[in-house]
Amino acid sequence: MDMVGHNTLVVLLGATALGLAAGMVGCFMVLRRRALVSDALSHATLPGIVAAFLTGMALGVEGRSLPLLLTGAAISGAIAVMTIQAIKRWTRLTEDAAIGAVLSVFFGAGVVLLSVVQELPAANAAGLKGFIFGQTAAMRTGEAVGLGALALLAASMVWLFFKEFRLLAFDEGFARAAGWPTGRIDLALMALVTLVTVVGLQTVGLVLIIALLITPAATARFWTDDLARMLVIAGTVGAVSGGVGALLSSRFADLPAGAIIVLVATTLFFISLVVAPSRGLLGRSLRRARLRRALLAGELAP
Amino acid sequence: MNIDAVTFLSVDLPALLAALFACLSCALVGNFLVLRRQSLMGDAISHAVLPGIVAGFLVAGTRDTFPMLAGALTAALVAGVMIELVRRLGRVEAGAAMGVVFTGLFALGVVLIEQGPARQVDLDADCVLYGQLEAILWLTPGGWSDLADPAIWATLPRQVLQLVAVFAICLTIILIFFKEFTLVSFDPALADTLGLKSGLVQHVIVALAALAAIAAFEAVGSILVIAMLICPAATARLFTDRMVPQLALSLLVGGVTGVGGYGLAAFGPSLLGYDMAVNAAGSIAVLAGIILALSILLAPRYGVLARVTGRVMRGAAA
Amino acid sequence: MLQRLLSDNFIPTADAGVGALAVSGLSVAYHQRLVLRDVTWTAPAQGLVAVVGPNGAGKSTFLKAVLGLVPSLTGTIEVYGRPLKRQRALIGYVPQRESVDWDFPVSALDVVTMGRYGLIGWGRRIGAKHKQAAMQALDRVGMADFAHRQIGQLSGGQQQRVFLARALAQEARLYFMDEPLAGVDAATEQTILAVLRELDAEGRTVICVHHDLQTVAETFDHVLMLSGGLVAAGPVREALTEENLRRAYGQRASGLLLGPR
Numbered sequence: 001m002d003m004v005g006h007n008t009l010v011v012l013l014g015a016t017a018l019g020l021a022a023g024m025v026g027c028f029m030v031l032r033r034r035a036l037v038s039d040a041l042s043h044a045t046l047p048g049i050v051a052a053f054l055t056g057m058a059l060g061v062e063g064r065s066l067p068l069l070l071t072g073a074a075i076s077g078a079i080a081v082m083t084i085q086a087i088k089r090w091t092r093l094t095e096d097a098a099i100g101a102v103l104s105v106f107f108g109a110g111v112v113l114l115s116v117v118q119e120l121p122a123a124n125a126a127g128l129k130g131f132i133f134g135q136t137a138a139m140r141t142g143e144a145v146g147l148g149a150l151a152l153l154a155a156s157m158v159w160l161f162f163k164e165f166r167l168l169a170f171d172e173g174f175a176r177a178a179g180w181p182t183g184r185i186d187l188a189l190m191a192l193v194t195l196v197t198v199v200g201l202q203t204v205g206l207v208l209i210i211a212l213l214i215t216p217a218a219t220a221r222f223w224t225d226d227l228a229r230m231l232v233i234a235g236t237v238g239a240v241s242g243g244v245g246a247l248l249s250s251r252f253a254d255l256p257a258g259a260i261i262v263l264v265a266t267t268l269f270f271i272s273l274v275v276a277p278s279r280g281l282l283g284r285s286l287r288r289a290r291l292r293r294a295l296l297a298g299e300l301a302p
Numbered sequence: 303m304n305i306d307a308v309t310f311l312s313v314d315l316p317a318l319l320a321a322l323f324a325c326l327s328c329a330l331v332g333n334f335l336v337l338r339r340q341s342l343m344g345d346a347i348s349h350a351v352l353p354g355i356v357a358g359f360l361v362a363g364t365r366d367t368f369p370m371l372a373g374a375l376t377a378a379l380v381a382g383v384m385i386e387l388v389r390r391l392g393r394v395e396a397g398a399a400m401g402v403v404f405t406g407l408f409a410l411g412v413v414l415i416e417q418g419p420a421r422q423v424d425l426d427a428d429c430v431l432y433g434q435l436e437a438i439l440w441l442t443p444g445g446w447s448d449l450a451d452p453a454i455w456a457t458l459p460r461q462v463l464q465l466v467a468v469f470a471i472c473l474t475i476i477l478i479f480f481k482e483f484t485l486v487s488f489d490p491a492l493a494d495t496l497g498l499k500s501g502l503v504q505h506v507i508v509a510l511a512a513l514a515a516i517a518a519f520e521a522v523g524s525i526l527v528i529a530m531l532i533c534p535a536a537t538a539r540l541f542t543d544r545m546v547p548q549l550a551l552s553l554l555v556g557g558v559t560g561v562g563g564y565g566l567a568a569f570g571p572s573l574l575g576y577d578m579a580v581n582a583a584g585s586i587a588v589l590a591g592i593i594l595a596l597s598i599l600l601a602p603r604y605g606v607l608a609r610v611t612g613r614v615m616r617g618a619a620a
Numbered sequence: 621m622l623q624r625l626l627s628d629n630f631i632p633t634a635d636a637g638v639g640a641l642a643v644s645g646l647s648v649a650y651h652q653r654l655v656l657r658d659v660t661w662t663a664p665a666q667g668l669v670a671v672v673g674p675n676g677a678g679k680s681t682f683l684k685a686v687l688g689l690v691p692s693l694t695g696t697i698e699v700y701g702r703p704l705k706r707q708r709a710l711i712g713y714v715p716q717r718e719s720v721d722w723d724f725p726v727s728a729l730d731v732v733t734m735g736r737y738g739l740i741g742w743g744r745r746i747g748a749k750h751k752q753a754a755m756q757a758l759d760r761v762g763m764a765d766f767a768h769r770q771i772g773q774l775s776g777g778q779q780q781r782v783f784l785a786r787a788l789a790q791e792a793r794l795y796f797m798d799e800p801l802a803g804v805d806a807a808t809e810q811t812i813l814a815v816l817r818e819l820d821a822e823g824r825t826v827i828c829v830h831h832d833l834q835t836v837a838e839t840f841d842h843v844l845m846l847s848g849g850l851v852a853a854g855p856v857r858e859a860l861t862e863e864n865l866r867r868a869y870g871q872r873a874s875g876l877l878l879g880p881r
Contacts, residue, residue: 035397090609092540093539096397097341100341100528100532101590108587108591111432111525116578208405213401218394260413266409295647295654295657296694482743488721495689497709545725
């Protein structure tokens with residue numbers, strides 16, 4: 001008998017692909033100090049999902065059709081990101097306040113809509129809550145293929161536009177002054193992040209997809225100062241978290257996959273924080289101690 | 303629309319009071335988060351308490367409130383310290399540090415919920431997200447006249463009394479240490495050279511935020527807590543350049559939003575002819591957003607409209 | 621309690637031979653790169669000291685490390701013969717202007733009053749006496765008319781004067797200032813220079829990061845020249861020589877001292 005059954009294999013491959021895509025794309029969010037924009041983005045998908053469900057019901061379409069719900073999620077997520085940008089651009093409020101306000105108000109609106117759905121006699125809202133916590137184990141073959149396509153798309157976008165994305169992440173002002181269409185590059189990048197978030201919702205839920213975007217990228221940062229390497233490492237950390245998490249959860253019934261995937265990533269993060277040679281804690285304090293010793297011993301030539 | 307006195311007194315009044323005091327505490331403490339550009343600490347705390355709540359339950363083995371609150375408070379403080387450590391020791395940017403820590407703790411909470419004992423009593427994450435404002439009942443008063451008796455106020459539901467007490471604690475500490483809080487928020491380096499420990503004060507601010515947030519969770523859920531920590535303070539930022547009016551205005555906005563949002567949720571739909579009530583915590587958050595959006599547009603000096611017209615007028619003058 | 625703490629602060633007289641600040645073996649590293657190595661220096665018990673050196677010489681780092689705002693790799697700091705930690709009340713600090721959020725809802729007077737929080741103590745109200753002292757400090761820098769203005773609405777020079785007034789309100793014995801004259805208008809520069817001379821006349825020590833070599837001799841008595849470490853220190857006449865400048869700035873040094881000297 002197989003060590004790994006068909007269902008488990010589907011979940012495993014799907015989660016690995018999602019981790020790969022989110023890890024790579026997340027690098028740009030972390031480097032642009034926008035990690036928590038993805039927080040707002042994912043929370044803000046809730047009203048879109050529920051509104052799409054209500055619209056579908058009103059139009060007589062099957063309310064739980066996945067493409068419809070994900071379209072709604074993408075639209076409200078995009079509106080949220082634009083609202084944050086507008087608040088930052090037009091008011092004295094700082095980015096953190098804009099993110100927090102948008103996140104909570106959009107999510108609040110989603111909760112209000114959800115409570116409306118629950119009171120409607122005809123509605124079957126059972127599947128909607130799955131988006132909040134995710135339902136990795138319920139992944140079907142089609143979804144896993146979709147996640148694979150997503151990973152492929154993310155990798156090829158990052159490969160094709162590596163130079164542009166790097167420029168944007170490092171020095172947006174310079175890029176604009178040098179004549180690059182920073183608005184459009186930014187749009188492409190945010191579209192990719194939105195896509196990863198929306199597709200990932202199904203799998204790990206809207207809180208934990210944030211982790212897949214931030215944690216692998218922050219982990220990779222400990223190991224290298226080179227963006228290309230960082231992308232590879234972050235993609236690997238994401239993929240390993242997805243794979244190992246899915247595997248563990250299939251072996252132990254008590255372990256929900258989404259959460260375990262995130263915990264694997266978090267563990268890798270903390271291990272890297274301590275042991276990574278270039279920017280990790282141990283390496284840095286060792287070098288610092290060596291520097292101090294050399295200094296006190298007078299070994300350093302002035 | 304007809305509501306009889308007893309229903310109002312036993313169902314709506316305690317919920318209104320709970321919403322009001324939850325909003326007041328969060329709005330007050332939120333000022334210091336917003337001013338220190340740490341608004342998202344509220345977000346991080348709200349997610350990070352989940353494992354604490356579940357662990358509190360698992361350890362105590364009952365659904366009593368106290369162990370869960372203690373667990374939540376512990377988890378919030380652990381989260382605060384971990385974020386600071388990751389930021390300092392790992393040299394990770396604040397946003398990413400918060401993101402890594404709170405999602406990790408949240409995931410831990412989700413795993414704990416799935417473990418045997420927690421599953422059996424159906425300890426679900428819903429109540430953490432949405433709160434149970436509607437479940438706070440005050441059965442003692444039989445009519446309006448009963449409210450004149452001071453003794454009856456002592457019989458208010460535990461959640462309400464708890465929220466009043468937390469608001470009193472937050473208000474007292476902020477009044478006593480107003481000048482230290484302001485100094486550390488404005489210029490922590492000066493505080494350090496003066497020997498006023500800025501690190502300690504920052505931890506106290508996070509602890510107060512955690513206290514306000516956790517006291518409010520049970521009643522109004524985590525979404526509302528995030529909204530109330532940020533929106534009233536952000537709204538006040540658009541109207542004033544002084545500290546005391548900033549705090550006063552945020553309290554006013556918080557109070558109005560809490561009472562108004564509950565009113566909208568409880569009575570709004572029936573006014574429109576629908577026989578239902580929508581989620582109160584969500585409505586309060588939405589109302590907070592609407593007030594903030596209107597302020598962003600219309601505030602006299604820092605509003606978008608005032609800025610645009612000011613620019614146009616300066617352009618015309620030049 | 622605070623009174624006792626204050627009286628505890630030990631200030632010897634100028635002729636006791638104890639400098640205002642004694643730095644010994646101070647080294648600071650950022651990201652494993654040595655920014656300052658092995659600085660040993662004793663500040664005079666009174667007078668105006670200019671900290672000079674090329675960009676990246678570690679001037680601001682020196683100030684911050686002495687104040688304990690950045691961790692140092694090695695070294696000890698003593699203020700009037702005692703560890704810095706016990707002498708906080710004797711120290712005043714004027715940071716670079718970019719270091720705070722100018723949108724913060726406080727007025728000029730509020731900011732200056734903050735200089736007195738160390739004297740007031742934890743949890744105590746700000747008494748009339750302290751408000752008065754803050755007002756006087758604002759007056760000394762010519763900013764009394766702007767006391768109730770929100771700080772973001774002041775010009776760069778005015779903001780710098782508010783920072784200076786805040787340091788004055790601290791009533792310190794030893795002042796550290798990080799480029800107080802950088803990018804300010806002529807009126808502000810005059811005010812700041814006048815205040816520096818007053819502080820000197822009152823017998824206080826001011827240690828000031830200064831970037832304009834040409835004006836050092838007009839204003840300051842002493843020089844501390846840094847370039848990754850100590851290059852020279854002493855009275856301006858002795859330390860500010862072509863020879864030392866060449867050691868600190870390299871060949872670009874030629875002509876640095878031309879001008880109104």
